[in-house]
Amino acid sequence: MSLRTPLGKVLGAGSAKSGVQHWWMQRLTSVALVPLSVWFVVSLLSLPSFDHATVVAWMSGSWTALLLILLVLVAAWHSQLGVRVVVEDYVHGAGARTVTLVGALFAHTLIAAAGVFAVLRVAFGAAQ
Amino acid sequence: MPPRPLSPHLSVYKFKYTLTTSILNRFAGLALSMGLLLLVYWLMAVAGGAHAQARAARLLSLPLMKPVYAALVVAFCYHLIAGIRHLVWDSGRGLERAQAKRSAWLVAWVSIALMLLIGYCVWLGGARAP
Numbered sequence: 001m002s003l004r005t006p007l008g009k010v011l012g013a014g015s016a017k018s019g020v021q022h023w024w025m026q027r028l029t030s031v032a033l034v035p036l037s038v039w040f041v042v043s044l045l046s047l048p049s050f051d052h053a054t055v056v057a058w059m060s061g062s063w064t065a066l067l068l069i070l071l072v073l074v075a076a077w078h079s080q081l082g083v084r085v086v087v088e089d090y091v092h093g094a095g096a097r098t099v100t101l102v103g104a105l106f107a108h109t110l111i112a113a114a115g116v117f118a119v120l121r122v123a124f125g126a127a128q
Numbered sequence: 129m130p131p132r133p134l135s136p137h138l139s140v141y142k143f144k145y146t147l148t149t150s151i152l153n154r155f156a157g158l159a160l161s162m163g164l165l166l167l168v169y170w171l172m173a174v175a176g177g178a179h180a181q182a183r184a185a186r187l188l189s190l191p192l193m194k195p196v197y198a199a200l201v202v203a204f205c206y207h208l209i210a211g212i213r214h215l216v217w218d219s220g221r222g223l224e225r226a227q228a229k230r231s232a233w234l235v236a237w238v239s240i241a242l243m244l245l246i247g248y249c250v251w252l253g254g255a256r257a258p
Protein backbone atom coordinates (compact mmCIF):
# COMPACT_ATOMS: atom_id res chain seq x y z
CA MET A 1 0.00 0.00 0.00
CA SER A 2 1.27 3.40 -0.92
CA LEU A 3 1.11 6.15 1.63
CA ARG A 4 1.37 8.87 -1.03
CA THR A 5 -1.65 11.10 -1.32
CA PRO A 6 -3.42 11.49 -4.68
CA LEU A 7 -2.22 15.10 -4.77
CA GLY A 8 1.35 14.01 -4.24
CA LYS A 9 1.15 11.54 -7.13
CA VAL A 10 -0.28 14.16 -9.46
CA LEU A 11 2.31 16.76 -8.51
CA GLY A 12 5.04 14.31 -9.37
CA ALA A 13 3.71 13.23 -12.75
CA GLY A 14 1.33 15.92 -13.78
CA SER A 15 1.15 18.24 -16.74
CA ALA A 16 4.24 19.70 -18.34
CA LYS A 17 2.70 23.17 -17.77
CA SER A 18 2.38 23.77 -21.49
CA GLY A 19 -0.64 21.66 -22.39
CA VAL A 20 -2.78 24.56 -23.49
CA GLN A 21 0.00 26.35 -25.36
CA HIS A 22 -0.47 24.52 -28.68
CA TRP A 23 -4.24 24.97 -28.63
CA TRP A 24 -4.00 28.65 -27.71
CA MET A 25 -1.36 29.54 -30.31
CA GLN A 26 -3.40 27.78 -32.99
CA ARG A 27 -6.38 30.00 -32.07
CA LEU A 28 -4.33 33.20 -31.89
CA THR A 29 -2.69 32.57 -35.26
CA SER A 30 -6.04 31.72 -36.83
CA VAL A 31 -7.57 34.95 -35.53
CA ALA A 32 -4.62 36.88 -37.00
CA LEU A 33 -4.84 35.00 -40.29
CA VAL A 34 -8.45 35.98 -40.95
CA PRO A 35 -7.65 39.63 -41.82
CA LEU A 36 -4.13 38.87 -43.12
CA SER A 37 -5.21 36.20 -45.61
CA VAL A 38 -8.25 38.17 -46.78
CA TRP A 39 -6.04 41.22 -47.32
CA PHE A 40 -3.55 39.08 -49.26
CA VAL A 41 -6.15 37.52 -51.55
CA VAL A 42 -7.84 40.86 -52.23
CA SER A 43 -4.58 42.67 -53.01
CA LEU A 44 -3.33 39.80 -55.18
CA LEU A 45 -6.60 39.89 -57.12
CA SER A 46 -6.36 43.65 -57.57
CA LEU A 47 -2.83 43.55 -59.03
CA PRO A 48 -3.08 44.70 -62.66
CA SER A 49 -0.50 42.13 -63.76
CA PHE A 50 2.10 39.74 -62.37
CA ASP A 51 5.14 40.98 -64.28
CA HIS A 52 8.27 41.73 -62.29
CA ALA A 53 8.00 45.53 -62.24
CA THR A 54 4.39 45.48 -61.03
CA VAL A 55 5.01 42.88 -58.34
CA VAL A 56 8.17 44.66 -57.11
CA ALA A 57 6.35 48.00 -56.98
CA TRP A 58 3.56 46.35 -54.99
CA MET A 59 5.91 44.55 -52.58
CA SER A 60 8.03 47.67 -52.05
CA GLY A 61 5.21 49.48 -50.31
CA SER A 62 5.97 49.64 -46.59
CA TRP A 63 2.57 48.32 -45.51
CA THR A 64 2.53 45.62 -48.15
CA ALA A 65 5.97 44.40 -47.15
CA LEU A 66 5.07 44.49 -43.46
CA LEU A 67 1.79 42.62 -43.94
CA LEU A 68 3.42 40.08 -46.26
CA ILE A 69 6.08 39.33 -43.64
CA LEU A 70 3.41 38.94 -40.97
CA LEU A 71 1.37 36.70 -43.29
CA VAL A 72 4.31 34.41 -44.02
CA LEU A 73 5.35 34.20 -40.36
CA VAL A 74 1.88 33.65 -38.92
CA ALA A 75 0.82 31.26 -41.71
CA ALA A 76 4.01 29.21 -41.26
CA TRP A 77 3.42 29.07 -37.52
CA HIS A 78 -0.23 28.10 -37.93
CA SER A 79 0.69 25.51 -40.56
CA GLN A 80 3.35 24.01 -38.31
CA LEU A 81 0.86 23.67 -35.46
CA GLY A 82 -1.68 22.05 -37.78
CA VAL A 83 0.75 19.68 -39.48
CA ARG A 84 2.02 18.67 -36.06
CA VAL A 85 -1.44 17.48 -35.00
CA VAL A 86 -1.89 15.55 -38.24
CA VAL A 87 1.49 13.85 -37.80
CA GLU A 88 0.71 13.03 -34.16
CA ASP A 89 -2.60 11.51 -35.26
CA TYR A 90 -1.48 9.46 -38.23
CA VAL A 91 2.22 8.69 -37.94
CA HIS A 92 2.59 5.80 -35.53
CA GLY A 93 5.83 4.57 -34.07
CA ALA A 94 7.95 6.84 -31.91
CA GLY A 95 10.93 6.98 -34.27
CA ALA A 96 9.02 7.76 -37.46
CA ARG A 97 6.89 10.28 -35.62
CA THR A 98 9.83 12.15 -34.12
CA VAL A 99 11.65 12.26 -37.45
CA THR A 100 8.52 13.54 -39.24
CA LEU A 101 7.82 16.16 -36.56
CA VAL A 102 11.37 17.47 -36.59
CA GLY A 103 11.42 17.45 -40.40
CA ALA A 104 8.14 19.39 -40.54
CA LEU A 105 9.41 21.90 -37.99
CA PHE A 106 12.65 22.45 -39.93
CA ALA A 107 10.72 22.78 -43.21
CA HIS A 108 8.37 25.36 -41.73
CA THR A 109 11.26 27.33 -40.26
CA LEU A 110 12.98 27.34 -43.64
CA ILE A 111 9.79 28.47 -45.40
CA ALA A 112 9.23 31.28 -42.89
CA ALA A 113 12.84 32.49 -43.12
CA ALA A 114 12.85 32.33 -46.93
CA GLY A 115 9.58 34.25 -47.15
CA VAL A 116 10.77 37.01 -44.81
CA PHE A 117 14.12 37.23 -46.60
CA ALA A 118 12.47 37.46 -50.03
CA VAL A 119 10.06 40.22 -48.98
CA LEU A 120 12.85 42.23 -47.31
CA ARG A 121 15.10 41.83 -50.33
CA VAL A 122 12.41 43.21 -52.62
CA ALA A 123 11.31 45.92 -50.17
CA PHE A 124 14.88 47.21 -49.76
CA GLY A 125 15.27 47.45 -53.52
CA ALA A 126 17.74 44.60 -54.02
CA ALA A 127 15.64 42.60 -56.48
CA GLN A 128 16.73 43.74 -59.92
CA MET B 129 1.23 -1.61 -20.74
CA PRO B 130 -1.66 -2.42 -23.07
CA PRO B 131 -1.47 -0.83 -26.50
CA ARG B 132 -2.98 2.60 -26.33
CA PRO B 133 -5.92 3.46 -28.59
CA LEU B 134 -4.84 4.92 -31.88
CA SER B 135 -6.64 8.01 -33.10
CA PRO B 136 -8.55 8.57 -35.42
CA HIS B 137 -10.14 5.30 -36.51
CA LEU B 138 -11.58 6.67 -39.74
CA SER B 139 -12.85 3.28 -40.88
CA VAL B 140 -15.00 2.47 -37.86
CA TYR B 141 -17.06 5.66 -37.83
CA LYS B 142 -20.33 6.07 -39.63
CA PHE B 143 -19.86 8.72 -42.27
CA LYS B 144 -21.69 11.79 -41.01
CA TYR B 145 -21.52 15.51 -41.66
CA THR B 146 -19.50 16.06 -38.47
CA LEU B 147 -16.77 13.78 -39.81
CA THR B 148 -16.97 15.31 -43.29
CA THR B 149 -16.63 18.92 -42.16
CA SER B 150 -13.80 18.02 -39.81
CA ILE B 151 -11.69 15.99 -42.24
CA LEU B 152 -12.29 18.49 -45.07
CA ASN B 153 -10.93 21.23 -42.81
CA ARG B 154 -7.83 19.17 -42.19
CA PHE B 155 -7.30 18.39 -45.88
CA ALA B 156 -7.85 22.06 -46.74
CA GLY B 157 -5.29 23.05 -44.11
CA LEU B 158 -2.72 20.64 -45.52
CA ALA B 159 -3.41 21.94 -49.04
CA LEU B 160 -2.85 25.49 -47.80
CA SER B 161 0.47 24.42 -46.26
CA MET B 162 1.46 23.39 -49.78
CA GLY B 163 0.11 26.73 -50.98
CA LEU B 164 2.37 28.53 -48.52
CA LEU B 165 5.32 26.64 -50.00
CA LEU B 166 4.23 27.76 -53.46
CA LEU B 167 3.82 31.37 -52.27
CA VAL B 168 7.31 31.45 -50.76
CA TYR B 169 8.75 29.89 -53.93
CA TRP B 170 7.16 32.73 -55.90
CA LEU B 171 8.38 35.37 -53.41
CA MET B 172 11.92 34.00 -53.64
CA ALA B 173 11.68 34.11 -57.44
CA VAL B 174 10.53 37.75 -57.34
CA ALA B 175 13.39 38.54 -54.96
CA GLY B 176 15.82 36.85 -57.35
CA GLY B 177 15.12 39.47 -60.01
CA ALA B 178 13.27 39.67 -63.31
CA HIS B 179 15.08 36.66 -64.82
CA ALA B 180 14.47 34.42 -61.85
CA GLN B 181 10.81 35.42 -61.77
CA ALA B 182 10.43 34.74 -65.49
CA ARG B 183 11.96 31.29 -64.99
CA ALA B 184 9.57 30.56 -62.12
CA ALA B 185 6.64 31.96 -64.11
CA ARG B 186 7.28 29.36 -66.81
CA LEU B 187 6.66 26.66 -64.19
CA LEU B 188 3.84 28.52 -62.41
CA SER B 189 1.91 29.20 -65.62
CA LEU B 190 1.92 25.58 -66.81
CA PRO B 191 -1.59 24.37 -67.67
CA LEU B 192 -1.35 21.69 -64.99
CA MET B 193 -0.96 24.43 -62.35
CA LYS B 194 -4.49 25.70 -63.03
CA PRO B 195 -6.22 22.88 -61.13
CA VAL B 196 -3.69 23.45 -58.34
CA TYR B 197 -4.71 27.12 -58.05
CA ALA B 198 -8.37 26.15 -58.23
CA ALA B 199 -7.84 23.63 -55.42
CA LEU B 200 -6.03 26.27 -53.37
CA VAL B 201 -8.93 28.71 -53.78
CA VAL B 202 -11.38 25.99 -52.70
CA ALA B 203 -9.15 25.06 -49.75
CA PHE B 204 -8.68 28.70 -48.72
CA CYS B 205 -12.41 29.52 -48.78
CA TYR B 206 -13.38 26.38 -46.89
CA HIS B 207 -10.59 26.61 -44.30
CA LEU B 208 -11.33 30.30 -43.69
CA ILE B 209 -15.07 29.83 -43.12
CA ALA B 210 -14.78 26.51 -41.27
CA GLY B 211 -12.03 28.05 -39.15
CA ILE B 212 -14.33 30.91 -38.15
CA ARG B 213 -16.91 28.26 -37.18
CA HIS B 214 -14.28 26.68 -34.93
CA LEU B 215 -13.53 30.04 -33.33
CA VAL B 216 -17.24 30.53 -32.61
CA TRP B 217 -17.29 27.06 -31.03
CA ASP B 218 -14.27 27.98 -28.92
CA SER B 219 -16.28 30.84 -27.45
CA GLY B 220 -18.72 28.21 -26.21
CA ARG B 221 -21.49 29.05 -28.68
CA GLY B 222 -23.22 26.93 -31.31
CA LEU B 223 -22.33 23.56 -29.82
CA GLU B 224 -25.86 22.13 -29.70
CA ARG B 225 -26.47 19.42 -32.24
CA ALA B 226 -29.09 21.36 -34.21
CA GLN B 227 -26.92 24.50 -34.23
CA ALA B 228 -23.85 22.56 -35.37
CA LYS B 229 -25.84 20.98 -38.18
CA ARG B 230 -27.09 24.38 -39.29
CA SER B 231 -23.61 25.94 -39.14
CA ALA B 232 -22.20 23.03 -41.18
CA TRP B 233 -24.58 23.95 -44.01
CA LEU B 234 -23.87 27.64 -43.51
CA VAL B 235 -20.14 26.98 -43.84
CA ALA B 236 -20.73 24.98 -47.01
CA TRP B 237 -22.85 27.66 -48.70
CA VAL B 238 -20.77 30.67 -47.59
CA SER B 239 -17.51 29.04 -48.66
CA ILE B 240 -19.01 28.05 -52.03
CA ALA B 241 -20.20 31.64 -52.51
CA LEU B 242 -16.70 32.89 -51.66
CA MET B 243 -15.14 30.41 -54.12
CA LEU B 244 -17.48 31.66 -56.86
CA LEU B 245 -16.66 35.28 -56.00
CA ILE B 246 -12.90 34.67 -56.20
CA GLY B 247 -13.36 32.59 -59.36
CA TYR B 248 -15.34 35.46 -60.90
CA CYS B 249 -12.62 37.99 -59.99
CA VAL B 250 -9.94 35.76 -61.52
CA TRP B 251 -12.06 35.31 -64.63
CA LEU B 252 -12.59 39.10 -64.81
CA GLY B 253 -8.86 39.57 -64.57
CA GLY B 254 -8.58 37.57 -67.78
CA ALA B 255 -5.56 35.57 -68.82
CA ARG B 256 -3.06 37.03 -66.39
CA ALA B 257 -0.21 34.63 -65.87
CA PRO B 258 1.17 34.45 -62.32
